[in-house]
Amino acid sequence: MSVEGYELRRIGQHGVVTVPAEVDVTNAGEVRQALLAAASQDLPILIIDMSGTTFCDSTGVQAIVAAYQQAAANGTGLRLVATAALNILTVIGVDQLIPIYPDLEAALAART
Amino acid sequence: MPEAAAGGAGGGVVTAPVSRAGLEDRLRDIQAITDAALSRLDDRELLAELLERTRAILRADTAAVLLLDFASGELIATAAAGLEEEVRQGVRIPVGRGFAGRIAAGHQPVILDRVDHTTVRNPILLAKGIRALIGVPLIAGGKVIGVLHVGSQTSREFNSDDVELLQLAADRAATAVHSLMTQDDRIAAQALQRSLLPFALPVSDGAEMAVRYVPGEGAVGGDWYDVFTLPSGQLGIVIGDVTGSGLQAAVIMGRMRSTLRAYALETSDPAEVLSRLDRKMQHFEPGAVATVAYAVFDPGLDRVRICSAGHYPPVIASPGQPARLAGIPPGLLIGAAPGAARKVASVDISPGTLMCFYTDGLIERRGHPIDHGLALLCQAVTAQDPDAACASVMAAMVGGEPVQDDIAVLVFRRQLSRRW
Numbered sequence: 001m002s003v004e005g006y007e008l009r010r011i012g013q014h015g016v017v018t019v020p021a022e023v024d025v026t027n028a029g030e031v032r033q034a035l036l037a038a039a040s041q042d043l044p045i046l047i048i049d050m051s052g053t054t055f056c057d058s059t060g061v062q063a064i065v066a067a068y069q070q071a072a073a074n075g076t077g078l079r080l081v082a083t084a085a086l087n088i089l090t091v092i093g094v095d096q097l098i099p100i101y102p103d104l105e106a107a108l109a110a111r112t
Numbered sequence: 113m114p115e116a117a118a119g120g121a122g123g124g125v126v127t128a129p130v131s132r133a134g135l136e137d138r139l140r141d142i143q144a145i146t147d148a149a150l151s152r153l154d155d156r157e158l159l160a161e162l163l164e165r166t167r168a169i170l171r172a173d174t175a176a177v178l179l180l181d182f183a184s185g186e187l188i189a190t191a192a193a194g195l196e197e198e199v200r201q202g203v204r205i206p207v208g209r210g211f212a213g214r215i216a217a218g219h220q221p222v223i224l225d226r227v228d229h230t231t232v233r234n235p236i237l238l239a240k241g242i243r244a245l246i247g248v249p250l251i252a253g254g255k256v257i258g259v260l261h262v263g264s265q266t267s268r269e270f271n272s273d274d275v276e277l278l279q280l281a282a283d284r285a286a287t288a289v290h291s292l293m294t295q296d297d298r299i300a301a302q303a304l305q306r307s308l309l310p311f312a313l314p315v316s317d318g319a320e321m322a323v324r325y326v327p328g329e330g331a332v333g334g335d336w337y338d339v340f341t342l343p344s345g346q347l348g349i350v351i352g353d354v355t356g357s358g359l360q361a362a363v364i365m366g367r368m369r370s371t372l373r374a375y376a377l378e379t380s381d382p383a384e385v386l387s388r389l390d391r392k393m394q395h396f397e398p399g400a401v402a403t404v405a406y407a408v409f410d411p412g413l414d415r416v417r418i419c420s421a422g423h424y425p426p427v428i429a430s431p432g433q434p435a436r437l438a439g440i441p442p443g444l445l446i447g448a449a450p451g452a453a454r455k456v457a458s459v460d461i462s463p464g465t466l467m468c469f470y471t472d473g474l475i476e477r478r479g480h481p482i483d484h485g486l487a488l489l490c491q492a493v494t495a496q497d498p499d500a501a502c503a504s505v506m507a508a509m510v511g512g513e514p515v516q517d518d519i520a521v522l523v524f525r526r527q528l529s530r531r532w
Contacts, residue, residue: 022478025357025516057476057517061422062355062401065448072449087482092403092422093444096452
């Protein structure tokens with residue numbers, strides 16, 4: 001069960017969903033659905049890969065928060081990969097909620 | 113088969129021998145009603161007229177429209193001809209259940225040639241002696257917004273031509289109803305927002321303020337600002353942004369605004385106010401997220417304590433110095449997780465110092481990193497008359513561009529001392 005264009009990749013025990021380059025009100029709905037679907041899979045770890053995301057507005061942030069809440073309810077550990085989007089994620093405090101890594105390798109290798 | 117999904121070519125549905133000329137007459141009938149209605153009728157009048165005509169054209173006894181209430185996921189009887197009880201008794205059908213509920217869930221027409229408690233949920237249909245039913249979804253913007261159905265008190269088999277006619281009527285009605293609903297929502301959201309933003313900023317000794325508020329061209333959202341004096345003589349300034357748009361965001365914004373005011377009366381610690389606000393929102397408005405910054409100025413205005421829940425820091429400019437972002441610790445946005453730690457930054461304010469509070473619509477532009485917007489804003493802010501500062505900021509950040517997202521800007525300046 002995944003949203004078209006947002007495959008849930010499996011790397012070992014980890015699930016990885018990749019977020020588009022730009023997230024705003026025009027596509028935040030599908031991003032939210034994709035993240036929620038992935039966060040509902042009872043994976044031990046879900047990685048939201050935003051390494052290619054350069055723009056993410058507040059509706060995108062809302063999608064990430066919804067995924068966090070779903071993952072927390074399912075006992076899935078959530079990790080984020082972000083570079084260009086790091087600034088907004090820090091301003092809104094998401095880094096206090098979800099560990100953020102500079103690249104996918106680091107997120108996969110993390111032990112927390 | 114008591115029930116036939118009647119999409120496409122109609123499968124086993126009987127096709128009545130209607131002549132092409134006859135069909136065109138009927139199409140013209142429906143088109144005439146809906147087009148005329150679009151230009152001069154309001155929501156309810158349009159539905160009423162449409163139902164009467166649809167009922168007559170299909171030689172049916174009843175016709176009804178149920179509209180989807182997105183909050184509850186139920187279809188609510190909104191207009192009816194020959195079945196007025198449905199509307200008067202406030203019939204609600206969950207999507208997926210009953211006749212209308214199956215149409216909405218399946219996005220498909222449904223024909224029933226046997227009506228009993230196994231095929232319908234609404235007892236009024238049985239009490240009315242309806243023997244056959246045909247219903248189609250109202251679809252606008254790719255989404256089901258309701259259901260239109262007609263019924264016959266005598267046994268008959270509705271056919272694929274009937275489905276086509278009914279779907280045509282439904283499509284025309286859906287477009288009109290959707291645009292009216294959207295308009296209504298937009299007008300209501302704007303009215304609500306206007307009623308909640310302070311008409312006049314409170315006069316506070318030594319403080320000068322100016323604001324700009326520009327609703328987005330996409331849809332009205334949940335941006336707000338608030339200014340109040342507290343019994344202690346402190347001055348409170350709030351800026352916030354509820355994620356989402358339309359009436360729902362505006363309603364949540366209104367609740368947050370009054371909740372924050374209530375907690376502001378209880379404690380002067382901005383972090384405590386935002387923690388209580390967060391707890392209240394997570395309990396009573398689950399799913400809502402918002403960013404808020406709350407600043408409490410000392411009675412003498414020489415110091416401000418600020419707490420941010422996921423909101424961009426204000427820009428500070430002192431006379432003769434370049435503007436900078438206030439160094440306040442980022443805090444988790446409202447609505448994300450329980451028990452977030454909230455920190456307060458204390459900033460000294462010298463006479464003539466200006467602070468610019470704003471929402472993300474001011475600095476976020478597709479194709480530009482946020483840092484770029486923040487840097488532009490810092491260049492545009494100078495310690496000057498607050499209204500002139502607002503004008504400079506809007507000119508630099510918006511110019512003549514259409515604005516997608518709401519923009520709220522509030523500029524505060526501590527007056528230069530008179531001796532200065």
